[in-house]
Amino acid sequence: MTTYRCLIVDDEPPARKLLSDYVSKTPNLELAGVCSNGQEALRFLQEFPVDILLLDIRMPLMTGMDLLNELLDKPLTIFVTAYEEYAVKGYELDVIDYLVKPVSFERFKKAIEKTVEYLSVQVSPVESTEKPDYFFIKTDTRIVKFLFSEIQAIEAQREYIKIITPTRKVMSLVSLTSIANALPGDFVRIHRSFIINMRHIDEVQSNDVVIGKEIYPISRNYRDEFFKKLDDLKLL
Template sequence: MKYRCLIADDEPPARKLLSDYVSKIGNLELAGVCSNGVEVVEFLSENTVDILLLDIRMPLMTGMEILNDLPERPLTILVTAYEEYALKGYELDVIDYLMKPVPFERFQKAIDKAIEYLAVQVAADDNSEKPDYFFIKTDTRIVKFMFAEVSAIEAQREYIKIIAGSRKVMSLVSLTSIANVLPPDFVRIHRSYIINMRHIDEVQSNEVVIGKEIYPISRNYREVFFEKLGDRKLL
């Protein structure tokens, strides 16, 4: 399977380097090249891509402005010379953050990570009978969880923390990556939190209480959460 890729960078040498890298990866197809933020938005309004290789400091619109404005974001890898945007990038659920100049081996690793995630999405969509458990990779182990036992998942920079009773496991995965393969009982209530509705003890104004933990409901996710909550109310 070929995955379509869009390059967005205002520097010609960077565009050429990334184009050369893309051509070396057999299951990657270059869908287009953009030199400023407006071109990116216009291209994505008319075309679908799987992976966006996005610079941050570009004319007309920055990479961050693009990610904030896009209603549907492709899986994004930030490629930049500025390390200070790393935290903000992970808050916007980018799959990886590459520092210029990017060695091919590091580029390959980021693409492999993105394609692995895309393959998981396809498998999840194709599977009519989904298992009631999942495996998550830590630094040294692969840990099994039952979906039903997980009460919440928290974003912690480029990591997530999965909370299941007394078990708390960290994994190098973005919150959006795992959100897309979770069953319907899970709902995102904040850019940093996903909760399992089966574990909710109380909802207090703009907060969800699960045991001794209190999770904030942000404005961006409030409507979807309360719609789901309303569907499950008895009276």
């Protein structure tokens, strides 16, 4: 079992004690350290990187949000706070979960399980030659799991993308170019605003790709690459 290093940052001693107890009860967590404010945590993280950050928000000297804004390489962060009103701002900072005090062990465990699942797919090629057939992507208030095989198309909408499957359409604040670089070989860009999954193509009509009830245009800049890939898949 992989063990993940965890840092607790909270200015209240009872909260630090409770979270330390929760970490000790969780088999795949190792307590790397405990800090009482953001400045102390910043110094710690500059010297000792961790996988998971359990972070309070309202603290003297430096708030939890200030700490995250200072970090260039952020651990996966779970906010643990008494204040519900910071939830939206927390997700803007890419926190993976938001726990409101008092936190039960079951709620803590659920947040850790989600975080560990996310960490488990971030495997470098050196560690594993087998790539997962799914990925996670952040939406406004959630982290959503997708199978590569279920995605029909991805559409750019300004600074957002829309991931389209037969059953749902999900928006995420990611560029189309960024996600294109992470997609497997079944995907091909056919337009500056569209990436499609070759497995879901029903028809190709002149300069359009038909997937289900949707029609996606093939632009001149991507036409040659698309039809070359299509030719490689023809039987005759």
